[in-house]
Amino acid sequence: MNAATIISADQRERLRQFLRDLWDYRELFWTFVERDIKVRYKQTALGVIWVILQPLLMSGAFALIFGKIARMPTDGLPILLFYLAATVPWNTFATTVSQSAMSMEANAGLITKIYFPRVVIPGAIVFGSLLDFTIGWALLNGLALWMGHWRWQMVALTPLLLLIQSCAALGVGLALGALNAQYRDVKHAVPFLMQVLMLATPVIYPASRLPEVVQRVLFLNPMAGVVTAYRSLLETGAMDTALVLNSLAIGILLLAAGLWFFRSREARMADIL
Amino acid sequence: MNAAITITGLGKRYRYGGARSSGNLREDLTAWARGLFRRDGRSRPTLHQVHEQRLDASPEYFWALKDINLQAQPGEMLGIIGPNGAGKSTLLKILSRITPPTAGRIEYRGRLTSLLEVGTGFHRELTGRENIFLNGSILGMSRAEITRKLDQIVAFAEIEKFIDTPVKFYSSGMYVRLAFAVAAHLDPDILLIDEVLAVGDLHFQRKCMGFARRLRDSNATVLVVSHNMFAVKAMCDRVIYLRGGRLIHDGDVQTAIGLYEKDSHLEIAPWAQGILGTSDASKCPIVFTDVRMLDEQGNPRTVFEFGERMRVRLTYEAREPVANPNFCVGFSRSDNVHCCVHSAFVDGLRIPLATGRGVVEVLTPPLKLTAELYTLNIGIWDSEFKRLYSAQVGGNFHVRHALFSTHFGVFYEPAQWKTL
Numbered sequence: 001m002n003a004a005t006i007i008s009a010d011q012r013e014r015l016r017q018f019l020r021d022l023w024d025y026r027e028l029f030w031t032f033v034e035r036d037i038k039v040r041y042k043q044t045a046l047g048v049i050w051v052i053l054q055p056l057l058m059s060g061a062f063a064l065i066f067g068k069i070a071r072m073p074t075d076g077l078p079i080l081l082f083y084l085a086a087t088v089p090w091n092t093f094a095t096t097v098s099q100s101a102m103s104m105e106a107n108a109g110l111i112t113k114i115y116f117p118r119v120v121i122p123g124a125i126v127f128g129s130l131l132d133f134t135i136g137w138a139l140l141n142g143l144a145l146w147m148g149h150w151r152w153q154m155v156a157l158t159p160l161l162l163l164i165q166s167c168a169a170l171g172v173g174l175a176l177g178a179l180n181a182q183y184r185d186v187k188h189a190v191p192f193l194m195q196v197l198m199l200a201t202p203v204i205y206p207a208s209r210l211p212e213v214v215q216r217v218l219f220l221n222p223m224a225g226v227v228t229a230y231r232s233l234l235e236t237g238a239m240d241t242a243l244v245l246n247s248l249a250i251g252i253l254l255l256a257a258g259l260w261f262f263r264s265r266e267a268r269m270a271d272i273l
Numbered sequence: 274m275n276a277a278i279t280i281t282g283l284g285k286r287y288r289y290g291g292a293r294s295s296g297n298l299r300e301d302l303t304a305w306a307r308g309l310f311r312r313d314g315r316s317r318p319t320l321h322q323v324h325e326q327r328l329d330a331s332p333e334y335f336w337a338l339k340d341i342n343l344q345a346q347p348g349e350m351l352g353i354i355g356p357n358g359a360g361k362s363t364l365l366k367i368l369s370r371i372t373p374p375t376a377g378r379i380e381y382r383g384r385l386t387s388l389l390e391v392g393t394g395f396h397r398e399l400t401g402r403e404n405i406f407l408n409g410s411i412l413g414m415s416r417a418e419i420t421r422k423l424d425q426i427v428a429f430a431e432i433e434k435f436i437d438t439p440v441k442f443y444s445s446g447m448y449v450r451l452a453f454a455v456a457a458h459l460d461p462d463i464l465l466i467d468e469v470l471a472v473g474d475l476h477f478q479r480k481c482m483g484f485a486r487r488l489r490d491s492n493a494t495v496l497v498v499s500h501n502m503f504a505v506k507a508m509c510d511r512v513i514y515l516r517g518g519r520l521i522h523d524g525d526v527q528t529a530i531g532l533y534e535k536d537s538h539l540e541i542a543p544w545a546q547g548i549l550g551t552s553d554a555s556k557c558p559i560v561f562t563d564v565r566m567l568d569e570q571g572n573p574r575t576v577f578e579f580g581e582r583m584r585v586r587l588t589y590e591a592r593e594p595v596a597n598p599n600f601c602v603g604f605s606r607s608d609n610v611h612c613c614v615h616s617a618f619v620d621g622l623r624i625p626l627a628t629g630r631g632v633v634e635v636l637t638p639p640l641k642l643t644a645e646l647y648t649l650n651i652g653i654w655d656s657e658f659k660r661l662y663s664a665q666v667g668g669n670f671h672v673r674h675a676l677f678s679t680h681f682g683v684f685y686e687p688a689q690w691k692t693l
Contacts, residue, residue: 009375009377010378
């Protein structure tokens with residue numbers, strides 16, 4: 001017979017049960033990943049092509065406006081490559097954060113009727129986005145190869161950068177998702193927030209052009225570290241280790257804070273959705 | 274033998290008007306700090322205790338459930354009944370872990386599932402097969418288990434041909450069949466049913482009940498929340514009676530049903546609460562304050578023979594003058610089939626203006642209803658059945674006959690026969 005399930009008002013007992021549930025519901029995680037991916041491409045005519053088109057069009061537009069017209073410096077990289085190196089990780093980050101922010105509301109029908117650890121939903125969103133990222137990343141590598149800027153370090157160090165990106169996305173997404181369950185204002189604020197965050201990430205400009213003091217503030221944003229690292233990997237095959245470790249620490253901190261905040265509100269979510 | 278479910282000291286506190294942030298941190302902190310400077314030797318309360326005390330004292334909070342203790346054994350079918358707002362649904366919600374308890378704890382063994390989840394988590398864009406996997410995982414089946422049972426589920430739902438069609442193209446019948454097929458193959462150790470929330474037609478509800486009975490026979494524990502006393506009587510071995518969030522009775526079915534009848538006597542009928550906008554009879558302009566079921570001679574009765582006539586004596590009180598009140602007496606069978614209505618206005622009783630207290634009496638024609646348990650419904654409409662003033666529960670009575678059971682339908686009327 002299975003072990004007993006405990007439903008308790010006591011916080012410690014609740015946490016113990018939660019950790020057991022995470023393990024018991026591991027298959028549901030994969031089911032959600034599968035569902036999200038399948039549903040995303042089910043009724044689109046272009047399907048997976050969107051994943052390539054999106055960062056390509058965005059980088060093209062940036063390259064034209066900021067590179068050609070405004071003549072923004074590009075750290076010695078070809079203009080298109082400079083922008084693609086930023087839009088591929090940034091797009092995945094922005095999409096996962098917005099999707100996670102909406103995820104509690106979007107799955108309200110499930111959450112108000114069935115129990116499962118709610119964190120599985122945003123978790124599956126972040127994990128499922130790795131597919132999109134991989135496609136965009138392959139495109140980036142192809143372009144780098146073609147332009148003679150490809151380095152093996154790109155392949156070796158991407159997992160680390162991806163880890164930072166995923167931690168940060170999940171952390172922020174969890175917090176916003178839990179908030180949006182209670183205050184629907186969040187839903188309207190998220191697109192605006194993502195725009196501000198994009199400006200706070202060196203997507204359309206090189207971080208190196210900012211004064212030292214501003215850079216220090218900028219790199220509190222882990223995505224700033226990630227984007228800068230990709231660019232320097234393409235340019236020199238090396239990256240600023242201290243900077244990346246700093247981003248990793250902040251990313252993990254964001255994840256921990258997001259998880260804590262989400263957990264503190266998870267139990268009441270069905271009552272307020 | 275271990276109990277399937279053990280509930281100890283369970284309580285749930287809600288806030289009127291929905292959950293918000295649970296209170297004012299500043300107030301808690303001041304009260305707590307004041308406790309620190311107390312010198313009377315009593316132990317100083319923790320911040321948590323201060324917070325709890327303040328919420329308990331607050332008129333904004335109420336206990337939807339309090340001090341619930343009970344155990345359920347494998348192979349037991351437990352009925353949960355009680356008036357509206359007794360906490361029945363809250364209990365199921367806590368058991369299915371949708372909402373956490375405020376106090377106490379529950380321990381249960383095995384897989385728990387609830388029938389109100391039928392079809393939740395289906396995605397319109399996905400095919401029948403994909404939805405079986407999705408829904409099955411959400412309900413707690415492993416993928417290996419779903420793969421093993423896939424053929425059975427598909428056969429049970431009778432959708433073999435459409436298994437790879439997106440469910441958005443399914444008819445509603447196919448959709449419900451598929452959803453139920455998944456639920457029926459869960460083999461839970463504990464099943465929760467909320468009759469009010471279990472969507473679907475009578476046929477589907479019967480299917481659910483049949484499923485519950487089969488599960489019980491295979492040693493699962495079944496908890497049923499129901500308003501249908503007939504079903505409770507037919508199915509449950511033991512009944513929990515809740516009132517105002519407290520457990521009033523735990524045990525034999527007859528006592529629990531007796532409590533339910535007593536508590537719901539002259540209450541506003543559930544179906545009318547929406548129309549009247551209240552569940553409080555004292556808010557209606559004209560209400561019944563007493564109802565008596567009598568035989569033709571005027572003796573109180575709750576059991577009638579088929580063919581006997583029934584007198585119903587109604588005392589009403591008009592809090593404001595009501596012109597042309599149309600007193601109505603109706604009978605509904607225990608499975609909620611509405612059988613017939615007698616209307617005072619239609620039958621020619623004219624009361625131009627009802628003021629204050631009054632008594633009306635109706636003598637029914639010989640009862641032709643087949644042998645069963647019936648509920649007496651009493652109501653007051655206007656003469657055109659446009660405005661409802663009140664609709665109340667008048668009590669239950671039995672009709673007896675050796676032959677004419679419900680197999681004969683709702684009523685039996687002799688016809689003229691001859692051979693040709």
